Amino acid sequence: MSPDALARRAAALLGSELAQFRRLTGGDLSDCLLIRLADGREAVAKSGPAPRTEAEMLAAIAATGAPAPAILAVDDAVLVLQRLPDRGGSAPAELGRAMARLHVARGDLYGWRTDYAFGPVAIENAWCEDWPVFWGERRLLCHAPHLPPALVPRLQKLVDDLPNRLPARPRPALLHGDLWGGNVVYDDGRVAGLIDPACYHGHAEVDLAMLALFGRPGPGFREAYGAPEPGEAERVAIYQLWPALVHLRLFGAGYRGLVEGLLKVAGV
Incomplete structure (x- = not known):
């Protein structure tokens, strides 16, 4: 799936039109995009070997109380996640x-x-x-x-x-x-x-x-x-x-x- 198709599919899963997208750093093994929707919302859209499985894993992490991005939508090809604030630093x-x-x-x-x-x-x-x-x-x-x-x-x-x-x-x-x-x-x-x-x-x-x-x-x-x-x-x-x-x-x-x-x- 092309980055454009990935971004549009993620927007559709969120019930909105795509306004714009850009690649995020990393992405050696899958596409990872920051998308902006026509209604102003932002999210992260990912491809991957198994989006539903990754969603289950993130949910398992979150259930422990450890921090993880919220899952906004998922299907067999796309995982849509909360955009985390990322101003850097260390902790x-x-x-x-x-x-x-x-x-x-x-x-x-x-x-x-x-x-x-x-x-x-x-x-x-x-x-x-x-x-x-x-x-x-x-x-x-x-x-x-x-x-x-x-x-x-x-x-x-x-x-x-x-x-x-x-x-x-x-x-x-x-x-x-x-x-x-x-x-x-x-x-x-x-x-x-x-x-x-x-x-x-x-x-x-x-x-x-x-x-x-x-x-x-x-x-x-x-x-x-x-x-x-x-x-x-x-x-x-x-x-x-x-x-x-x-x-x-x-x-x-x-x-x-x-x-x-x-x-x-x-x-x-």
């Missing part, structure tokens, strides 16, 4: 409290009720009772057919050892699933919303590890979130491997060094 302690609220929500198993995707890269979410099995099969080895052959034995070695490295039954926390700085909207020094989720239930450390992959949330985050679990530092590289593998597949060989570095840190 590490507030983000820590928001993540703590999110992670209090729990499921019965690991996974999500449906699969999802980052563009062409599938996210396998079939329910599982065993966390090392879930992480090994659904987050790491699933990428093996798409990797440079030299990386596969190292990845397999790590996966074979996951029962000794990851807790078997951590609390199945609700995860944002794609938590990096660009998916946190700040407004004048407060957290306005968590956006672009890829939710599932899993070990809460996954979100924390990804948040630290391309930057740090800043002083005050950890104190507000809560103390680390024993052994967390040894698991960070294992949990960062998933987004690193996804980036390698999506964006190419420039991310191979990141994957190899994390495998080295993990001792394989």
Whole structure:
């Protein structure tokens, strides 16, 4: 769907005519537009792999009390969201409290009720009772057919050892699933919303590890979130491997060094 068609479809879902639209920053894997309607309202219109699923994920985040944009309309092709104020700044302690609220929500198993995707890269979410099995099969080895052959034995070695490295039954926390700085909207020094989720239930450390992959949330985050679990530092590289593998597949060989570095840190 062209950006113009996306904008007009979103306006129609809101019961108005489109006045104008513009692209928002980001949008590597989907179109994201700011639309202005003839009646003066503004909203964000998104395409994506599964708009209804993303809407369910945002609703799940909001239900915990963590900030998320309101869902204004959705169909099979378009998700229309509240425009969040985004004057920037940072709020590490507030983000820590928001993540703590999110992670209090729990499921019965690991996974999500449906699969999802980052563009062409599938996210396998079939329910599982065993966390090392879930992480090994659904987050790491699933990428093996798409990797440079030299990386596969190292990845397999790590996966074979996951029962000794990851807790078997951590609390199945609700995860944002794609938590990096660009998916946190700040407004004048407060957290306005968590956006672009890829939710599932899993070990809460996954979100924390990804948040630290391309930057740090800043002083005050950890104190507000809560103390680390024993052994967390040894698991960070294992949990960062998933987004690193996804980036390698999506964006190419420039991310191979990141994957190899994390495998080295993990001792394989």
